[in-house]
Amino acid sequence: MMQEIPLTHxxxxxxxxxxxxxxxxxxxxxxxxxxxxxxxxxxxxNINFVAFNKYLFPDNLDGLFFTLFIxxxxxxxxxxxxxxxxxxxxxxxxxxxxDATEMKY
Amino acid sequence: MNYTILLHLRQELLLAALIFLLLFIKLGKxxxxxxxxxxxxxxxxxxxVAGFCCHETGELFNGMFNxxxxxxxxxxxxxLAVLLISMQSYAWLKTNNxxxxxxxxTLTSLLGMFFMISSGNLLMFYLGLEMSTIPLAAAANxxxxxxxxxxxxxxxILSSAFSSAILLLGISFLYGxxxxxxxxxxxxxxxxxxxxxxxxxxxxxxxxxxxxAVPFHLWTADVYEGSPVAVTSFLSVIxxxxxxxxxxxxxxxxxxxxxxxxxxxLMVLTAATILIGNLxxxxxxNFKRFLAFSSIAQVGFILIGISSSSQAGMASLxxxxxxYIFSNLAAFGVVSVVSALTGKENISDFKGFYKTxxxxxxxxxxxxxxxxxxxxxxxxxxxxxxxxxGAAKGNYGIIIFAALNMVISFYYYLSVVKAIFMDENSTxxxxxxxxxxxxxxxxxxxxxVIVTGLVSMVYDYIHSIxxxx
Numbered sequence: 001m002m003q004e005i006p007l008t009h010x011x012x013x014x015x016x017x018x019x020x021x022x023x024x025x026x027x028x029x030x031x032x033x034x035x036x037x038x039x040x041x042x043x044x045x046n047i048n049f050v051a052f053n054k055y056l057f058p059d060n061l062d063g064l065f066f067t068l069f070i071x072x073x074x075x076x077x078x079x080x081x082x083x084x085x086x087x088x089x090x091x092x093x094x095x096x097x098x099d100a101t102e103m104k105y
Numbered sequence: 106m107n108y109t110i111l112l113h114l115r116q117e118l119l120l121a122a123l124i125f126l127l128l129f130i131k132l133g134k135x136x137x138x139x140x141x142x143x144x145x146x147x148x149x150x151x152x153x154v155a156g157f158c159c160h161e162t163g164e165l166f167n168g169m170f171n172x173x174x175x176x177x178x179x180x181x182x183x184x185l186a187v188l189l190i191s192m193q194s195y196a197w198l199k200t201n202n203x204x205x206x207x208x209x210x211t212l213t214s215l216l217g218m219f220f221m222i223s224s225g226n227l228l229m230f231y232l233g234l235e236m237s238t239i240p241l242a243a244a245a246n247x248x249x250x251x252x253x254x255x256x257x258x259x260x261x262i263l264s265s266a267f268s269s270a271i272l273l274l275g276i277s278f279l280y281g282x283x284x285x286x287x288x289x290x291x292x293x294x295x296x297x298x299x300x301x302x303x304x305x306x307x308x309x310x311x312x313x314x315x316x317x318a319v320p321f322h323l324w325t326a327d328v329y330e331g332s333p334v335a336v337t338s339f340l341s342v343i344x345x346x347x348x349x350x351x352x353x354x355x356x357x358x359x360x361x362x363x364x365x366x367x368x369x370x371l372m373v374l375t376a377a378t379i380l381i382g383n384l385x386x387x388x389x390x391n392f393k394r395f396l397a398f399s400s401i402a403q404v405g406f407i408l409i410g411i412s413s414s415s416q417a418g419m420a421s422l423x424x425x426x427x428x429y430i431f432s433n434l435a436a437f438g439v440v441s442v443v444s445a446l447t448g449k450e451n452i453s454d455f456k457g458f459y460k461t462x463x464x465x466x467x468x469x470x471x472x473x474x475x476x477x478x479x480x481x482x483x484x485x486x487x488x489x490x491x492x493x494x495g496a497a498k499g500n501y502g503i504i505i506f507a508a509l510n511m512v513i514s515f516y517y518y519l520s521v522v523k524a525i526f527m528d529e530n531s532t533x534x535x536x537x538x539x540x541x542x543x544x545x546x547x548x549x550x551x552x553x554v555i556v557t558g559l560v561s562m563v564y565d566y567i568h569s570i571x572x573x574x
Contacts, residue, residue, distance in 0.1 A: 048277035
């Protein structure tokens with residue numbers, strides 16, 4: 001029988017994913033890509049919840065339910081964000097954050 | 106049949122009914138903006154009055170939803186603020202094509218805040234938080250053709266999504282170390298191990314983003330400047346107040362075992378928030394940006410009150426929020442009317458304002474005096490109670506620091522008053538006819554600013570229903 005993957009490995013993956021997402025959000029200038037980076041961060045949290053639920057607290061399903069809600073809300077957030085980005089494109093003719101710098105300091 | 110669910114959820118159900126009613130009005134035949142606005146203002150008034158009846162304590166859905174006297178009172182405060190904002194933005198909404206959509210977005214956000222304040226579970230809290238922020242991002246973009254508006258909405262949605270990702274990471278670690286999402290059970294499992302502390306810091310970061318405490322304040326000024334004035338006042342008063350209420354609930358009820366750690370975190374946030382808020386407010390010319398930084402500085406004072414972790418701390422927080430609703434909305438009310446009728450939003454445009462619009466000048470002046478904390482107005486008593494509650498902890502350094510910062514804040518608040526009353530201007534804002542509804546809202550604010558400070562009953566009542574650590 002194969003040895004089970006320890007929890008720490010999964011936590012390492014999810015933490016790495018979270019910070020890759022954060023790095024992407026800080027370095028990318030395209031709004032859609034920045035949105036994708038945020039989705040990456042949310043997904044890493046999902047992995048956390050599922051892993052904790054499966055390994056540490058298998059008797060109740062709190063973590064799994066939370067994951068379902070995060071996925072739903074992330075979809076709602078993305079819908080509103082993309083609508084805002086489309087409107088930004090109409091007014092600025094670009095979806096680069098560097099072009100939307102009318103207000104500063 | 107069991108009616109407790111109706112009784113406990115009555116404020117939420119009423120608001121949800123109002124939202125659905127508005128949807129049906131939207132579907133129905135075309136009505137004039139005036140009739141819609143009058144109807145909505147009346148409905149919001151009914152909503153506010155209905156909130157004051159029957160105070161119940163209890164919980165629903167296995168403790169996911171709590172209600173008690175103080176939570177009902179907090180929701181009533183938010184209802185009051187929404188009514189005032191709705192009345193003040195009458196002039197702006199009258200000419201707008203999408204009146205109902207504006208109310209759908211803001212009321213949905215208010216519903217989310219109600220659930221957030223009542224939450225007894227991290228899942229419920231997260232749902233409420235998102236339900237209150239996502240519609241606001243759409244509302245920030247309400248001036249669809251304005252470049253600044255879409256920029257503001259973009260900044261709001263990206264920073265709030267980022268902050269909720271950080272908050273969620275904190276929640277997931279909290280779940281990993283305690284094995285539950287329910288507030289009442291989490292407390293028993295908190296032992297202060299490093300992962301829990303890390304999770305807690307992430308959670309506080311998420312909160313600090315929403316209340317725009319320094320160093321998480323960078324979105325605030327831009328979003329406030331770009332959004333329509335009504336949305337800005339909603340963001341600066343209601344959304345902030347709701348998150349502060351939730352924060353104090355969670356800190357006092359759930360994270361009691363970590364009290365010494367969060368005291369230090371709050372101290373650092375307070376010092377940075379007061380100082381940076383004040384220093385940046387000095388150099389602003391746009392009125393909304395100016396009020397954004399002033400509201401950041403006010404949050405710093407509120408955090409001092411929270412840090413006291415006593416009954417007086419919570420009472421002074423809620424009392425200050427009540428005063429802040431009146432004084433900030435009086436200021437935003439004047440800015441809103443001027444912006445809707447003339448399109449001017451800069452402080453330099455307000456030079457010589459007193460010569461043409463004496464009534465509005467006095468409202469604005471009293472509001473600014475209250476925000477600064479000049480004695481006869483309520484703002485003074487609010488700040489006094491916050492600092493006294495903080496001083497009970499014995500950390501006098503931060504109190505003296507805050508008091509010194511009040512001196513800086515006098516400079517910038519009073520320089521606006523000087524511009525209104527003393528400065529000459531060849532092209533002042535011409536005489537305006539303010540809609541009656543907006544006028545009533547401003548008078549309510551001014552009376553509130555003066556009366557809540559002088560009538561000690563208000564503070565005594567709030568003190569009697571609040572709780573400490």
